[in-house]
Amino acid sequence: MSLIEVKDLAKSYEGLKAVDGVSFAVDKGEIFGILGPNGAGKTTTMEMVEALRPIDSGSVLIKGLDVAKNAHKVKQMIGIQLQSTSLFDYLTVAETIDLFASFYHRSVDITEILDEVSLTDKADAFFPSLSGGQKQRVSVALALVNDPEAVFLDEPTTGLDPQARRHLWDVVEATRQKGKSIVLTTHYMEEAETLCDRIAIMDHGKIIEIGTPHELITKLAGDSAIEFSAKELPSKKVEAISTVKGLKSTENRHLVFTTRPQETIIELMTLSKNTGFDVYDLQIRSGTLEDVFINLTGRRLRD
Secondary structure (H helix, E strand, O other): OOOEEEEEEEEEEOOEEEEEEEEEEEOOOOEEEEEOOOOOOHHHHHHHHOOOOOOOEEEEEEOOEEOOOOHHHHHHHEEEEOOOOOOOOOOEHHHHHHHHHHOOOOOOOHHHHHHHOOOHHHOOOEHHHOOHHHHHHHHHHHHOOOOOOEEEEEOOOOOOOHHHHHHHHHHHHHHHHOOOEEEEEEOOHHHHHHHOOEEEEEEOOEEEEEEOHHHHHHHHOOOEEEEEEOOOOOHHHHHOOOOEEEEEEEOOEEEEEEOOHHHHHHHHHHHHHHHOOOOEEEEEEEOOHHHHHHHHHOOOOOO
């Protein structure tokens, strides 16, 4: 049995479906990512799973416990890092961790927790004096004080510089190495591809695909992507090429997904010669999760 089981989860606001029939499962020791743009329903989904927001319909089980009926017990078993956190200005980092541990009636080894998030040298620092990345690591440390079985991270690296982001990735991976399940939301493709064992792609309140990064790229984008410019492209004829898995176009810029790029280019050039359209600025690269998202939704993640 999976540690977390979500079935047909739904939430509406004034007739608008923010979450529309979401289902997924998370195994013990797995990093499960929910990838999607702002407004996709990621945070609302997380808050219902965490017992922080009422569920309109559907169910969530964590270690067999129904979240809607056992909210208090569930909150003792999980750790939560919210998108934004306001902490006490005049408590040190160590004092803040000790305070949060007391909410669970636990005595914790503060030095050990600080070491887990690489903040040992900031034990006596006040929260406002920390950098953005350090503040996020404090938030993760607070999510770990009750030794949770599942940890929920809601866009943990938003607003961080690349170095701070990668530092936090190390913290997430180290947390997983301790056998904990992690569910994280993100709108960073590289983050999802680097950290997650499996990814759910979410848009307009629905999960539209779930799989490992490799599975999603191979199935929905092909091993390669061919980008080129062309006017008056005969789209249906391009899509009919046997090696083409998908075509997305924006004005005169086109993106072809394929598992056999060399054959596709030969076919494309032959089609260009026979039908009279010119191909220019052609590039070949490996398929990415960004390509998967474009193929599924017809738009880039930040559109």
